[in-house]
Amino acid sequence: MAKSRTELGQIVTGVARDPLGLMGLIIVGTIVFCAIFAYWIVPFDPVGMNIKDRLQGPSWTHLLGTDQLGRDTFSRVIAGGQVALQVALPAVFGAMAIGLTLGMIAGYGPKWLDNLLMLFFDTIRSFPTVMFALAVVALVGPSLQTVVFVVMATSIPTYGRVARTQTLTLRNSEFILAERSMGASMTRILGVHMLPNIVGVLAVLAAMDIPTVIALEAGLSFLGLGVKPPTPSWGALLKDGYSLIRQTPWLVVGGGLPIILATLGFTFLGESLRDVVDPKLRKQR
Amino acid sequence: MLLYATRRFGLALLILIVAVTVMFLMIRAVPGDPVQIMLGPRATPELQARLTAELALDQPIWKQLLIFYGNLMQGDLGIDVFSGRSVTAIVFEQLPHTLWLILGSIAWSATLGIALGAYAAAHPNTLIDRITAAISVSFVAAPAFVVALLSLLIFAVNLQWFPAIGAGEGFWGRLDHLVLPAFAIGLSWVGYIARLVRASMLEVMGESHIRTARAFGIHERRVVMVYALRIAILPVVTVIGVGMGFLLSSAVFAEIVFARPGLGKLVIDSITTRNYPIVMGSVLISTGLFVVSTALADLINAWLDPRARTAK
Numbered sequence: 001m002a003k004s005r006t007e008l009g010q011i012v013t014g015v016a017r018d019p020l021g022l023m024g025l026i027i028v029g030t031i032v033f034c035a036i037f038a039y040w041i042v043p044f045d046p047v048g049m050n051i052k053d054r055l056q057g058p059s060w061t062h063l064l065g066t067d068q069l070g071r072d073t074f075s076r077v078i079a080g081g082q083v084a085l086q087v088a089l090p091a092v093f094g095a096m097a098i099g100l101t102l103g104m105i106a107g108y109g110p111k112w113l114d115n116l117l118m119l120f121f122d123t124i125r126s127f128p129t130v131m132f133a134l135a136v137v138a139l140v141g142p143s144l145q146t147v148v149f150v151v152m153a154t155s156i157p158t159y160g161r162v163a164r165t166q167t168l169t170l171r172n173s174e175f176i177l178a179e180r181s182m183g184a185s186m187t188r189i190l191g192v193h194m195l196p197n198i199v200g201v202l203a204v205l206a207a208m209d210i211p212t213v214i215a216l217e218a219g220l221s222f223l224g225l226g227v228k229p230p231t232p233s234w235g236a237l238l239k240d241g242y243s244l245i246r247q248t249p250w251l252v253v254g255g256g257l258p259i260i261l262a263t264l265g266f267t268f269l270g271e272s273l274r275d276v277v278d279p280k281l282r283k284q285r
Numbered sequence: 286m287l288l289y290a291t292r293r294f295g296l297a298l299l300i301l302i303v304a305v306t307v308m309f310l311m312i313r314a315v316p317g318d319p320v321q322i323m324l325g326p327r328a329t330p331e332l333q334a335r336l337t338a339e340l341a342l343d344q345p346i347w348k349q350l351l352i353f354y355g356n357l358m359q360g361d362l363g364i365d366v367f368s369g370r371s372v373t374a375i376v377f378e379q380l381p382h383t384l385w386l387i388l389g390s391i392a393w394s395a396t397l398g399i400a401l402g403a404y405a406a407a408h409p410n411t412l413i414d415r416i417t418a419a420i421s422v423s424f425v426a427a428p429a430f431v432v433a434l435l436s437l438l439i440f441a442v443n444l445q446w447f448p449a450i451g452a453g454e455g456f457w458g459r460l461d462h463l464v465l466p467a468f469a470i471g472l473s474w475v476g477y478i479a480r481l482v483r484a485s486m487l488e489v490m491g492e493s494h495i496r497t498a499r500a501f502g503i504h505e506r507r508v509v510m511v512y513a514l515r516i517a518i519l520p521v522v523t524v525i526g527v528g529m530g531f532l533l534s535s536a537v538f539a540e541i542v543f544a545r546p547g548l549g550k551l552v553i554d555s556i557t558t559r560n561y562p563i564v565m566g567s568v569l570i571s572t573g574l575f576v577v578s579t580a581l582a583d584l585i586n587a588w589l590d591p592r593a594r595t596a597k
Contacts, residue, residue, distance in 0.1 A: 020422065122296075123303040126576045127568070130534035131552070135568045138556045139311060215428035219538060222430060223553060238434055242542065245434075245442055252438050256431045263428060271422075 014276035021272025027265025031258075035082040043072060046079035046232040058250060065250040073254040076232035081258060083233045087144060088213040091151035092206050098152070099159025100202060104190050106160065107167025114164075121157035129154045133220060142225045151213045158209070159202055166198045200277050208270030211263035218259050234259050289587055297580040304572055309353055312565060313346065362566040367558070372566035375551070380570065382547035386470070386539065387532045389463050391525055394471030395478055399518060402482025406490065406517075407509055417483070421476030430538030433469035437542055440465055450544035466539040470532065478521055486517040519586055526582020530575045 015021035034041055058065050065073050106117040127135075133150040140146055167190075170176055179189055214234075220226030221235025222242070229236060234255045241251030320328075320336045337343055344352070356363070362372040405414040440446050447465045489495065490513055498512045499505075525532075537549030544550075548567055555563040 119299065119303065122300050123307065125530075126300050126304050126579075127572050128530035128533040128575050130537050131568045131571045134537075134552050134556060135308070135311070135564060138559075138561065138564045211428075215431075219428065219430050222538070223541060225556065238431070242434060242437075245438055249438050249443070252434050256435050259431050260427055264423065267422070267425065 011273070011276050015269070015272045018272045018275070020268045021276075024265050024268030024270075024272060027261055028269050031081050031262055031265065032085070034078050035085045041078050043075060046071065046075045065248065065254075073237070073250060076237055077234070077254050077258055079232040080234040080237060080255075081262075083144075083227060083231060084214045084217060084262065087147050087151065087217040087227075088210050091148045091213050092155070092209055094148070094152045095155040095209075096159050096202055096206050099156045100163045100195075100198065102156070103160040103163025104167050104194060104198070107164040108171060108186070108190060108194075117160070117164075121160050124154060125157045127154070129216065130219065133216065134225065137220065137225045142220070142228060144227050144231075147217050147220055147226050151216055155209055155213070159205060162201060162205060163198050166201060167194060170194050170197055204270060204274045204277055207266055207273055210270075211266040214262050214266075215259060218255075286587065290584055293580050293583050293587075297576050301573060301576050304576070305354075305357065305569060306350065308565065308569060308572075309350055312561070313349070362569065363562040365560065365563055367560060372562050375563060376548070376566050376570050379546060379548050379551045379567075382545060383533070383536050383540070383549065385459075386463065386466055386536050386545070386547060387529075389467040390470035390535075391474065391532065393467060394474035395521060395525065398475045398478025399482050399514075399521065401475070402479040403486055403509065403514055403517070405479065406483045406486035409487070414483075417476075417479050421480045424473050424476040425480070427473050429470050429473065429535035430542060432472050433466065433539050433542040436465050436469050462543075462545070466536075466543045466545060469542075470535040470539050474528075478524070481520050481524060482517055485520050486513060489513045489516045492516075515589065519589055522585050522589070523582050526578050526580075526585075529578040533571050533575065 015025060102117055102120075106114045129150075132154060133147075136150050137146055176189060176193060179193055184193075217226055218233065218235035218238065221233040222238045223235075224239060226235055227233045237251055237255030238259075241248075241253075241255055244251060320333050360373050362376070364370070365372055365375055368375075401413075401417045405411075405417045408414060448462050451462060490509075495508060495513055498508050503512075533548070536547065537552065539545070540547040540549035541553060548571060552564055552567045555561075555567070
């Protein structure tokens with residue numbers, strides 16, 4: 001335990017020493033902080049209407065102005081971060097868990113199973129993400145769960161393939177051969193000896209995947225096919241902003257900037273993590 | 286090469302078959318009567334009976350799948366419930382708009398990206414190299430639809446340099462209308478491609494055939510432009526082929542934001558009117574496009590670099 005704690009400490013120090021990594025840490029930290037404490041940060045109720053004050057520009061009362069229903073844009077941006085992470089985290093972790101399991105099975109199991117799983121991965125990847133998302137939404141209707149499901153389903157192959165490659169490489173390494181010759185079971189080899197060596201790489205992938213997920217959620221909500229109104233999502237803000245683009249620029253700015261910031265933050269963090277955790281991976285992507 | 290091509294397209298075909306089957310099963314797995322969902326609650330019983338017969342819904346599921354494939358082979362994706370026209374015709378009417386948009390986006394971003402990347406690799410650690418690196422990292426991340434909205438706000442609404450909606454008439458009109466959406470889709474690709482080309486260029490420049498070319502006294506510019514770049518742009522070909530899915534996805538958003546005709550607009554409009562045959566037809570065709578473009582990218586790669594043929 002003590003060992004892994006120092007390792008974690010080294011990783012954090014490594015990331016913080018890299019200027020881009022530090023920036024990523026700060027941005028991501030701010031977003032996570034705002035999402036967790038959104039309830040205390042927002043100056044107004046994110047869904048509370050006040051028609052009298054509608055479509056205002058930025059002021060000290062309303063930092064980013066108000067929308068067509070007089071809702072405070074700043075409050076909706078902060079609360080939107082909560083929605084973004086509510087979709088991104090379960091989706092990414094779910095995809096990672098399933099992809100990891102399937103990828104390890106593909107890499108360690110018999111050849112036919114490997115081929116079958118690879119075909120499965122290739123098939124999922126053959127759907128253009130947004131088109132697949134639209135098809136699913138068209139069939140089962142828009143909701144937060146639909147978005148999580150779509151994101152999870154479409155990113156399983158990425159994790160699966162990397163986990164498979166890692167397993168294949170590890171499979172013939174000496175320490176695994178030694179374990180096997182001592183009669184260790186397959187579950188023990190995969191769970192105790194391989195897993196720790198694969199998780200790090202996948203965690204880096206996950207950090208870099210989060211922005212894609214956030215953008216997809218925002219995109220679907222922008223099309224009116226993601227989370228339902230009046231839930232404050234960055235995409236929903238953009239949707240309102242788009243229809244009112246000639247009246248006020250602040251909704252588009254308020255919805256767009258956090259998405260760009262979040263994407264930047266997670267990308268910086270992910271790239272810096274990658275360099276610290278596994279410099280070799282640089283070439284793979 | 287022929288063997289490789291056959292195997293690669295065999296795989297593509299297999300993937301397509303599985304994908305289409307998954308799609309088909311997904312439609313059938315939706316709870317409720319598909320006819321009712323397609324026609325809505327106000328449909329007459331006669332109309333429902335006719336559609337049931339047309340879609341062969343009264344047959345067992347494996348037979349339905351066979352009929353579906355049979356129709357697909359003949360290019361028949363079903364009939365649009367509202368207009369009674371063939372779905373294939375409707376989708377192919379819109380497809381060129383989307384393809385031109387994608388082509389325009391990738392053309393400008395690949396040209397600029399390759400130029401920047403090659404320059405950066407030939408002059409590492411200069412100012413241009415640093416600027417390229419900074420731009421790459423910042424723009425790689427920007428989602429296309431956010432860029433589209435912001436550029437609509439800045440360049441169309443505020444500055445009024447470019448038109449905000451539609452696809453335009455005539456060559457110049459079309460080009461004028463293409464600028465902003467192509468800019469939005471291509472922006473994140475410039476940095477991505479530049480980074481890719483720079484990395485692979487630096488790697489290639491260290492290889493022995495470049496050393497040999499230099500030893501023969503070939504001019505440095507020719508070494509870079511002909512011998513190195515030819516190999517260094519390989520990853521770009523693959524990335525564009527594989528990135529077709531992203532490009533299509535971005536195009537959907539760009540079409541909505543700039544109210545352009547195209548596949549994306551067709552799908553979204555069809556979802557709001559619950560026109561399922563069109564949604565499914567568009568998804569199928571875009572999936573096919575994606576699978577074929579990935580396979581083509583692999584083939585071009587194998588053709589330009591014989592080493593790739595035996596790699597897998």
